[in-house]
Amino acid sequence: MAGAAPQHTDAEGVDAGVGLTALLVAAARAIETHRHDSLAQDIYAEHFVRAAPACATWPVRIQQVPDGDGNPLWGRFARYFGLRTRVLDDFLLRSVRRSARQVVLLGAGLDTRAFRLDWPSDCVVFEIDRAGVLAFKHQVLKDLSATPKVKRVPVPVDLRADWVTALTTAGLDPAAPSVWLAEGLLFYLPGPIETYLIDTVDRLTTQGSALAFEAKLEKDLLEYRDSPIYTATREQIGIDLLHLFDKGPRPDSAGSLTAKGWSTSMHRPFDFTRRYGRGPLPEPNDALEGNRWVFAHKPSP
Numbered sequence: 454m455a456g457a458a459p460q461h462t463d464a465e466g467v468d469a470g471v472g473l474t475a476l477l478v479a480a481a482r483a484i485e486t487h488r489h490d491s492l493a494q495d496i497y498a499e500h501f502v503r504a505a506p507a508c509a510t511w512p513v514r515i516q517q518v519p520d521g522d523g524n525p526l527w528g529r530f531a532r533y534f535g536l537r538t539r540v541l542d543d544f545l546l547r548s549v550r551r552s553a554r555q556v557v558l559l560g561a562g563l564d565t566r567a568f569r570l571d572w573p574s575d576c577v578v579f580e581i582d583r584a585g586v587l588a589f590k591h592q593v594l595k596d597l598s599a600t601p602k603v604k605r606v607p608v609p610v611d612l613r614a615d616w617v618t619a620l621t622t623a624g625l626d627p628a629a630p631s632v633w634l635a636e637g638l639l640f641y642l643p644g645p646i647e648t649y650l651i652d653t654v655d656r657l658t659t660q661g662s663a664l665a666f667e668a669k670l671e672k673d674l675l676e677y678r679d680s681p682i683y684t685a686t687r688e689q690i691g692i693d694l695l696h697l698f699d700k701g702p703r704p705d706s707a708g709s710l711t712a713k714g715w716s717t718s719m720h721r722p723f724d725f726t727r728r729y730g731r732g733p734l735p736e737p738n739d740a741l742e743g744n745r746w747v748f749a750h751k752p753s754p
């Protein structure tokens with residue numbers, strides 16, 4: 454928040470708190486990668502999991518899970534992340550083929566899209582996350598001698614601080630079209646920070662730009678406290694997602710973008726399960742019930 458931004462010097466890494474959720478998604482992507490009917494391939498994902506002492510006992514293949522696909526965490530929830538990865542891969546690639554050459558990954562975590570997708574050669578990918586998370590990611594990728602397929606710019610900054618200065622200083626050109634992604638991020642942020650983020654994406658984008666984000670619509674997050682997904686995540690790997698999610702009121706970010714002239718569409722992940730032929734379907738007491746994937750485009754003249 455330019456000007457009056459609070460100073461967040463929190464450099465927490467991937468070994469605790471919300472940083473650990475980046476490893477959870479990496480483990481899910483590792484499992485997805487090794488499936489015979491994989492929706493997304495991320496050869497780096499298992500290396501993140503193996504490099505972090507905090508997840509030394511986590512699986513990276515579904516065969517390592519005693520109850521396999523019947524496991525709510527490593528079966529159904531991991532497949533959810535696999536589907537999400539693929540759908541958002543496709544969204545980003547469509548957007549850069551259309552017009553955008555700048556990609557901004559908000560709360561990028563251990564996202565390796567800069568290394569694994571085939572981008573137009575003049576693209577640049579900005580990765581925003583906290584310093585500790587990006588430092589861990591850098592070390593693992595360096596040890597693997599991994600080379601990005603495109604210009605990649607890590608932007609270590611907390612999204613509760615002045616990330617706009619950090620991003621523009623890192624090279625984002627607000628006068629050229631861009632595509633933005635907030636995957637698995639917004640529900641960890643306080644509502645006013647989300648409002649500021651969405652307003653700022655609008656301010657920093659020209660026509661022809663796009664944004665995708667994930668939201669949770671349920672009025673009371675605790676309603677699903679005993680759902681198989683939350684229970685398994687708590688009991689098997691000690692991550693209490695409901696503890697990490699912000700509990701305050703959520704802004705209507707899709708509505709706010711529509712009011713600013715963006716064209717938006719909101720989808721249930723289950724719609725994509727049907728479209729791609731695999732992924733989670735609705736079930737009783739389902740923590741995924743309120744999840745929505747929102748796609749927004751700032752129309753060209």
Ligand SMILES: C[S@@+](CC[C@H](N)C(=O)[O-])C[C@H]1O[C@@H](n2cnc3c(N)ncnc32)[C@H](O)[C@@H]1O
Binds near residue numbers: 474560563582636
């Ligand atoms: C569930 S992970 C998702 C990571 C990545 N987008 C993906 O889907 O693989 C959430 C990420 O948001 C980041 N995050 C949460 N709060 C943040 C903040 N205030 N500033 C910057 N990053 C934040 C965490 O560090 C973590 O990497």
